[in-house]
Amino acid sequence: MNTKKQLLTKVKAEIRTNMPRRHVGILGGTFNPIHLGHLVIAEQVYQQLRLSKVLFLPDKVPPHRGVSKTKPISSDDRIKMIKLAIEDNMHFDLDLTDVNRGGVSYTYETIKILKQCNPDTEYYFIIGGDMVENLPKWAHIDELVQMVHFVGVCRKGYEKSSKYPILWVNTPELEISSSMIRNKVRTGKSIKYLVPDSVADYIQDRGLYK
Numbered sequence: 132m133n134t135k136k137q138l139l140t141k142v143k144a145e146i147r148t149n150m151p152r153r154h155v156g157i158l159g160g161t162f163n164p165i166h167l168g169h170l171v172i173a174e175q176v177y178q179q180l181r182l183s184k185v186l187f188l189p190d191k192v193p194p195h196r197g198v199s200k201t202k203p204i205s206s207d208d209r210i211k212m213i214k215l216a217i218e219d220n221m222h223f224d225l226d227l228t229d230v231n232r233g234g235v236s237y238t239y240e241t242i243k244i245l246k247q248c249n250p251d252t253e254y255y256f257i258i259g260g261d262m263v264e265n266l267p268k269w270a271h272i273d274e275l276v277q278m279v280h281f282v283g284v285c286r287k288g289y290e291k292s293s294k295y296p297i298l299w300v301n302t303p304e305l306e307i308s309s310s311m312i313r314n315k316v317r318t319g320k321s322i323k324y325l326v327p328d329s330v331a332d333y334i335q336d337r338g339l340y341k
């Protein structure tokens with residue numbers, strides 16, 4: 132058995148043995164806006180790893196992103212769209228640790244806070260293939276991989292490999308991105324079926340991404 136398979140088997144066995152520890156997924160992101168790609172990976176990881184829940188963690192200032200060429204959007208709008216998108220799913224929650232802390236949203240700092248507040252919880256940080264490739268550049272990455280399980284989901288055009296321990300979960304590959312949604316809105320194209328209807332309505336009502 133290769134190392135990745137061993138890791139997956141170990142984690143699944145731990146979860147099955149009903150240990151008192153809680154196993155919680157985190158999907159961190161800018162969510163500008165949240166789309167069906169985010170929701171599908173969160174649900175698939177929740178179900179396949181038998182997690183207690185998945186937290187949607189909007190960042191305040193995303194690390195390593197260049198200055199945005201698009202019009203900035205407030206945390207408030209991003210948060211409201213997340214709330215609309217997850218309100219019908221009882222095992223999805225919003226976590227405002229990064230927004231409330233302010234500044235650059237380094238995951239190492241976030242996980243330190245979450246673990247201090249919830250010492251009985253194991254965290255599973257979900258990242259798409261683009262972020263898996265980016266992991267070597269993350270702040271305190273060598274310590275961070277000891278603090279959380281990184282869960283990788285494939286994204287078209289990105290390698291399924293890393294020098295760090297990644298728990299790969301198979302999910303349908305949806306070629307949807309927030310930049311695609313912003314471009315479509317800007318050019319007057321339909322975003323129906325790419326974001327929840329409530330999010331599409333919110334974007335239209337608030338005139339976002341025009």
Ligand SMILES: Nc1ncnc2c1ncn2[C@@H]1O[C@H](COP(=O)(O)OP(=O)(O)OP(=O)(O)O)[C@@H](O)[C@H]1O
Nearest residue numbers: 159160161162168258259262286305307308309310
């Ligand atoms: N369609 C998708 N499939 C798999 N992973 C995704 C998908 N969309 C986003 N992710 C992952 O979700 C996390 C948060 O993504 P983010 O909020 O930055 O959205 P994005 O679609 O990548 O945005 P942008 O297009 O603005 O870069 C990241 O780990 C990213 O890799």
Ligand SMILES: O=C(O)c1ccc[n+]([C@@H]2O[C@H](COP(=O)([O-])O)[C@@H](O)[C@H]2O)c1
Nearest residue numbers: 159160161190193194236237238269270
């Ligand atoms: O801690 C870091 O160095 C780091 C570098 C890049 C991304 N992250 C986190 O990864 C998540 C997805 O980032 P992004 O840029 O796709 O929104 C988000 O929670 C970020 O805070 C964290």
